[in-house]
Amino acid sequence: MKSSRLGAWVALAIGAIYFLVPLIGTFEFSLRMRRDQYSFDAYAIVFADPRFQATLGYSVMMAILTIIVGIALVVPTAYWIELRMPKARPLVEFITLLPLVIPAIVIVFGYLHLYNSSSFLPFTANERSTDVLLVCSYVTLSLPYMYRSVDTGLRAVDVRTLTEAAESLGAGWTTILFKVIFPNVRSGILSGAFLTFAVVVGEFTMASLLDRPAFGPYLQLVGANRAYEPSALAIIAFIVTWASMGLIQIFARAPKGATAAADRTT
Secondary structure, three states: OHHHHHHHHHHHHHHHHHHHHHHHHHHHHHOOOOOOOOOOHHHHHHHHOHHHHHHHHHHHHHHHHHHHHHHHHHHHHHHHHHHOOHHHHHHHHHHHHHHHHOOHHHHHHHHHHHOOOOOOOOOOOOHHHHHHHHHHHHHHHHHHHHHHHHHHHHHOOOHHHHHHHHHHOOOOHHHHHHHHHHHHOHHHHHHHHHHHHHHHHHOOHHHHHOOOOOHHHHHHHHHHHOOOHHHHHHHHHHHHHHHHHHHHHHHOOOOHHHHHHHHHHO
16 A cells, blocks of 8 residues: 555656656746846736737637637537437547547648638638638637537436426426536536637647637747747746636536535435
8 A cells, every 4th residue: 555655656746747847947948038137028028019919819719709619519419419319429429539630730721622712611711701710620629628528517417307307397498408408517618618728729720821810820930039938928828728727627616505405405
């Protein structure tokens, strides 16, 4: 027992060192903009750059739209699969995992070939339609994370019993979906939403090839032309990503009132 605990602590320490040492080194280097002293000049330059504010704001907006579209697409689909078509789950899981197998550059080139300005659906004809195409690309890219999170949440509850109980009380499908299913899979939805946010904010390939002013291409541009600012941007991106992960833990917790009510019911 003691040896197993020691092995676990050793593995944890090695993992922490492997993860923290490069991060600490990056942070330390980002503070070396002034000679022979530490400063936050690189961070001040980054935050004062109008392109930083514009690209981060654009990526946050795209992430929010992607989350909304992804939830609207995935939750009803996963609910219907769980309730009526459980035998189709392996096929749906295979389809949702394809974005992990097919490189993003292949997906975006396919979109450009199908939806260029000379096609039947010219999504690249202007900036707004290109934004729509980018959101669709991000939904595809984040589909494995969103679907897995929602599907896990649905498997944790008795969907059939909840649906039959709501139907016996006269609830329609819209009421069942929004007032019964959504609250019970809230943690799964939030997990998928914040994972999607983290993926979209740092994504480079699709935004670059579609020529949109996103945060990922800005990171690459700064990294190719500056020394200390890229390290500062890496730390900022890390903080944004881990803040999203932290929000999962905060918002995914069931309210105390709901927990108490559930305990009384049981």
